[in-house]
Amino acid sequence: MISLDAKIPEGPLEQKWSRHKKDMKLVAPNNRRKYEVIIVGTGLAGGAAAASMAEMGYKVKSFCIQDSARRAHSIAAQGGINAAKNYPNDGDSVWRLFYDTIKGGDYRSREANVYRLAEVSNSIIDQAVAQGVPFAREYSGLLANRSFGGAQVSRTFYARGQTGQQLLLGAYQAMMRQVELGGIEYFTRHEMLEVVIIDGKARGVITRDLVTGEICRHEADAVILATGGYGNVFYLSTNAKNSNVTAAWRAHKKGALFANPSFVQVHPTCIPVSGDYQSKLTLMSESLRNDGRVWVPRTKGDNRHPNDIPEDERFYYLEEKYPSFGNLVPRDVASRNAKVVCDQGLGVGETGLAVYLDFRDAIARDGKDVIAAKYGNLFDMYANIAGEDPYSQPMRIFPAVHYTMGGLWVDYNLMTNIPGLFAAGEANFSDHGANRLGASALMQGLSDGYFVLPSTIGNYLADVKPGTRYGTDHEAFETAAKQAQDSIDRLLNINGKRTIIDFHRTLGRIVWDKIGISRTKEGLEEAIADIRSLRDEFWTNVYVPGEKNNYNKYLEFAGRVADFFELAELMAMDALDREESCGCHLREEFQTEEGEAIRNDEEFNYVSAWEFKDRNGVLEEELHKEVLNFEFVELKQRSYK
Amino acid sequence: MSTNMTIHLRYWRQSGPTAKGYFEDRTLSTVNEHMSFLEMLDVLNEELQLEGKDPVEFDYDCREGICGSCNLVINGQAHGPKKGTACCQLHMRNYSDGDHITIEPPRASAFPVIKDLVVDRSAFDRIIEAGGYVSVKTGSAQEANARPIPKNDADLAFDYAACIGCGACVAACPNASASLFTSAKISHLSHLPQGDVERSNRVVAMVEQMEEEGFGDCSNFGECEAVCPKEISIAAIADMRRDYARAVLQG
Numbered sequence: 051m052i053s054l055d056a057k058i059p060e061g062p063l064e065q066k067w068s069r070h071k072k073d074m075k076l077v078a079p080n081n082r083r084k085y086e087v088i089i090v091g092t093g094l095a096g097g098a099a100a101a102s103m104a105e106m107g108y109k110v111k112s113f114c115i116q117d118s119a120r121r122a123h124s125i126a127a128q129g130g131i132n133a134a135k136n137y138p139n140d141g142d143s144v145w146r147l148f149y150d151t152i153k154g155g156d157y158r159s160r161e162a163n164v165y166r167l168a169e170v171s172n173s174i175i176d177q178a179v180a181q182g183v184p185f186a187r188e189y190s191g192l193l194a195n196r197s198f199g200g201a202q203v204s205r206t207f208y209a210r211g212q213t214g215q216q217l218l219l220g221a222y223q224a225m226m227r228q229v230e231l232g233g234i235e236y237f238t239r240h241e242m243l244e245v246v247i248i249d250g251k252a253r254g255v256i257t258r259d260l261v262t263g264e265i266c267r268h269e270a271d272a273v274i275l276a277t278g279g280y281g282n283v284f285y286l287s288t289n290a291k292n293s294n295v296t297a298a299w300r301a302h303k304k305g306a307l308f309a310n311p312s313f314v315q316v317h318p319t320c321i322p323v324s325g326d327y328q329s330k331l332t333l334m335s336e337s338l339r340n341d342g343r344v345w346v347p348r349t350k351g352d353n354r355h356p357n358d359i360p361e362d363e364r365f366y367y368l369e370e371k372y373p374s375f376g377n378l379v380p381r382d383v384a385s386r387n388a389k390v391v392c393d394q395g396l397g398v399g400e401t402g403l404a405v406y407l408d409f410r411d412a413i414a415r416d417g418k419d420v421i422a423a424k425y426g427n428l429f430d431m432y433a434n435i436a437g438e439d440p441y442s443q444p445m446r447i448f449p450a451v452h453y454t455m456g457g458l459w460v461d462y463n464l465m466t467n468i469p470g471l472f473a474a475g476e477a478n479f480s481d482h483g484a485n486r487l488g489a490s491a492l493m494q495g496l497s498d499g500y501f502v503l504p505s506t507i508g509n510y511l512a513d514v515k516p517g518t519r520y521g522t523d524h525e526a527f528e529t530a531a532k533q534a535q536d537s538i539d540r541l542l543n544i545n546g547k548r549t550i551i552d553f554h555r556t557l558g559r560i561v562w563d564k565i566g567i568s569r570t571k572e573g574l575e576e577a578i579a580d581i582r583s584l585r586d587e588f589w590t591n592v593y594v595p596g597e598k599n600n601y602n603k604y605l606e607f608a609g610r611v612a613d614f615f616e617l618a619e620l621m622a623m624d625a626l627d628r629e630e631s632c633g634c635h636l637r638e639e640f641q642t643e644e645g646e647a648i649r650n651d652e653e654f655n656y657v658s659a660w661e662f663k664d665r666n667g668v669l670e671e672e673l674h675k676e677v678l679n680f681e682f683v684e685l686k687q688r689s690y691k
Numbered sequence: 692m693s694t695n696m697t698i699h700l701r702y703w704r705q706s707g708p709t710a711k712g713y714f715e716d717r718t719l720s721t722v723n724e725h726m727s728f729l730e731m732l733d734v735l736n737e738e739l740q741l742e743g744k745d746p747v748e749f750d751y752d753c754r755e756g757i758c759g760s761c762n763l764v765i766n767g768q769a770h771g772p773k774k775g776t777a778c779c780q781l782h783m784r785n786y787s788d789g790d791h792i793t794i795e796p797p798r799a800s801a802f803p804v805i806k807d808l809v810v811d812r813s814a815f816d817r818i819i820e821a822g823g824y825v826s827v828k829t830g831s832a833q834e835a836n837a838r839p840i841p842k843n844d845a846d847l848a849f850d851y852a853a854c855i856g857c858g859a860c861v862a863a864c865p866n867a868s869a870s871l872f873t874s875a876k877i878s879h880l881s882h883l884p885q886g887d888v889e890r891s892n893r894v895v896a897m898v899e900q901m902e903e904e905g906f907g908d909c910s911n912f913g914e915c916e917a918v919c920p921k922e923i924s925i926a927a928i929a930d931m932r933r934d935y936a937r938a939v940l941q942g
């Protein structure tokens with residue numbers, strides 16, 4: 051039986067982390083070099099962890115898919131990173147950051163974890179500045195802040211629209227310094243395919259060298275997965291093309307619990323899909339909703355140019371439905387309503403899957419110059435991608451999958467239920483509950499990597515005898531390597547007629563339609579059936595080109611799509627189980643007449659943690675529940691009226 | 692309504708680092724003006740696969756112009772015709788029906804071909820490894836606002852820090868020099884007080900690593916600046932040379 055002990059330290063909320071740090075076991079500095087730690091992923095979480103642990107003296111092996119650690123998906127984050135510095139003196143505090151994050155997550159995350167995140171946030175900014183991250187500054191030379199959704203204070207630090215890039219380069223440079231000093235052994239263009247478990251503990255990984263195709267074995271005393279989120283299960287998302295669930299999923303199939311898989315955030319302001327060839331979606335800052343008005347034509351099939359549609363034939367649906375918040379309703383509400391009007395056939399553009407975001411009135415009121423000063427770079431980006439001038443006609447926007455709150459279940463120490471296997475960053479489920487606030491993913495990734503894992507890993511390693519080595523010819527390595535090789539061979543041998551991208555795109559449509567912005571029991575049941583039959587077809591009719599002993603991007607994709615098929619089914623099961631609406635999870639059966647979410651704290655105040663079971667060849671998932679205890683905050687219903 | 696175009700492609704094929712490469716031709720008749728350049732290559736690869744042929748390998752990840760993975764040389768120009776734009780952000784509406792497009796990998800001995808259009812840019816990592824950082828350990832930082840930094844310095848540092856490490860500067864340079872990439876990192880760090888401390892050691896170590904990797908010298912052609920998707924200023928190279936000369940003189 052699996053024990054779901056979150057190992058939350060005793061004591062008052064504000065003292066839990068400091069007490070825990072005092073109580074945890076330590077590894078003496080001269081002993082640390084006897085321990086090897088594998089860190090998969092070089093995004094903010096993995097990069098920060100690798101640099102910090104190597105500095106402490108551990109021997110680190112770092113892996114990533116891209117040709118350089120600096121290219122991890124974190125590089126694309128735009129808006130900023132939160133911290134409770136309270137530099138603007140507007141009443142911010144660790145408590146307020148904690149409270150906003152718990153509330154923003156719709157009370158589906160752990161108080162103790164979230165409090166620690168808020169507590170550590172300030173040190174992240176100090177660390178980044180010391181590394182030379184060029185954050186925006188005031189004329190005084192001091193750091194600048196801006197405000198972001200879900201908060202009434204200005205606590206977001208930023209580096210133009212490239213905050214993720216600058217923070218990641220800081221972590222990457224710290225990592226490269228350790229590579230030079232010999233503390234990190236660095237493997238790029240490597241994909242982890244299996245975790246190796248010996249005597250119930252994570253003892254290594256199997257990777258594929260993506261250049262030569264070689265299956266490699268790596269032994270260590272602990273394994274950290276910092277492999278990012280699984281938004282690409284939808285095929286179209288704002289994630290980078292290599293983002294995937296494979297590392298987490300293969301760990302799940304070896305026994306690691308997967309938590310809250312159905313919690314996925316959809317961002318309301320993205321550039322819409324223009325055709326079948328579309329390969330990814332581009333996010334535009336939601337700050338646009340401060341001045342843009344969202345509308346669709348009142349009548350179906352109104353094909354007139356938007357500028358020719360008179361005022362009284364425009365349906366400003368957010369303003370009409372939510373008179374007090376108008377166009378500034380939270381992300382989930384804005385996304386959901388865009389889908390509703392498009393489902394009613396009111397959507398615009400060639401595909402009918404878009405709504406207008408119109409700056410006409412703002413430009414008339416403030417002048418073009420003022421609008422250009424505020425949003426110039428976003429308007430340029432839009433014009434470049436969409437080929438239309440947003441100053442003279444409305445933008446077309448549509449929601450897109452952006453972030454996955456679900457992930458591997460971890461305890462307070464960020465360890466999964468498999469001893470020695472840790473998960474960090476977007477790959478774990480830990481801090482954002484059912485909805486993540488803007489600018490808090492970067493904070494979490496760096497908190498995990500710089501400050502939490504370097505402490506908690508010692509607590510685990512202190513109980514591992516230094517120098518324990520089973521050898522990579524141990525049976526567990528043999529079996530895992532064979533598993534990795536077999537699944538590659540199987541894919542290459544199918545020789546079917548449909549391409550991998552075709553399958554992935556079709557899967558993505560099912561997941562988007564039925565496990566997307568809003569869900570119903572019926573739709574979810576259909577999704578499971580559809581996913582299963584498409585998966586069966588995949589395994590008999592997919593065409594995987596090329597060879598295994600060579601650089602072969604499509605072979606990589608094939609393995610990832612295979613895992614997405616299994617994950618997609620689990621997402622549907624999880625969404626079916628949760629008969630309530632909370633955060634980004636909207637079950638149509640559980641909403642008020644005005645379409646507001648009805649959360650059910652009596653029955654669903656838990657983290658769902660799924661266990662993979664192979665029952666005589668039939669794959670099943672068993673649900674375990676970690677009930678959330680709220681000792682320090684009072685549970686309230688969110689309202690936007 | 693969007694229009695479809697016919698595009699005649701010629702792209703580089705090379706099965707491995709030591710294999711002999713060659714050009715292959717193919718005409719695509721369903722190129723939509725709204726496609727990105729890389730989406731057009733996706734379409735090419737779908738067609739090839741449906742005929743049981745191997746797709747063309749090329750590097751990409753973010754497709755938003757920020758990760759620096761993509762690095763195609765298009766009709767002889769690194770990242771193609773659009774100024775300040777990585778090729779993943781280039782759209783087919785910049786081309787016309789019937790155009791001929793040649794696609795090559797960046798050519799530089801320090802960037803050996805892995806397969807087709809994919810090259811090995813690990814030399815860039817090693818240049819950073821040599822000194823492209825501030826030597827600060829996790830947890831040892833002082834309070835972030837303890838040291839104000841003039842806004843102009845911070846903004847200038849940012850301009851250089853915006854480099855995405857794509858290698859277009861190397862591809863465009865007749866000498867295959869990595870000076871713009873290397874000096875961008877040096878200038879980013881030396882414009883900040885945090886990075887100023889290690890200034891001399893850094894410039895020497897990074898410049899020497901750059902030479903060791905087999906990149907050529909800079910002869911002020913300025914081609915690098917012209918193709919750089921982040922429009923990094925060539926002024927960085929002059930600063931790097933001055934700092935290098937000074938550091939070497941000081942010994």
Ligand SMILES: Cc1cc2nc3c(=O)[nH]c(=O)nc-3n(C[C@H](O)[C@H](O)[C@H](O)COP(=O)(O)OP(=O)(O)OC[C@H]3O[C@@H](n4cnc5c(N)ncnc54)[C@H](O)[C@@H]3O)c2cc1C
Pocket residue numbers: 090091092093094095096113114115116119121122123124125126127128129130131213214240241242243276277278279288289290293294296297333452453474475476477488489490491492493495
């Ligand atoms: C467009 C966009 C904008 C965003 N803006 C913001 C923002 O302004 N503020 C904010 O807080 N958050 C933002 N986010 C969210 C945030 O960027 C991510 O959640 C965060 O960067 C994830 O970091 P990570 O370290 O967990 O993983 P990632 O950065 O995704 O890194 C994953 C790493 O794992 C490696 N990897 C994956 N699988 C394997 C495998 N099988 N084998 C080997 N290596 C593997 C990859 O190579 C990579 O190195 C944004 C996200 C997007 C998409």
Ligand code: SF4
Pocket residue numbers: 853854855856857858859860861871872875915918919920921922923
């Ligand atoms: S300097 Fe410009 S061209 Fe060179 S690597 Fe950096 S971003 Fe690319």
Ligand code: FES
Pocket residue numbers: 750751752753754755756757758759760761777778779780855
């Ligand atoms: S694919 Fe990331 S910059 Fe082009």
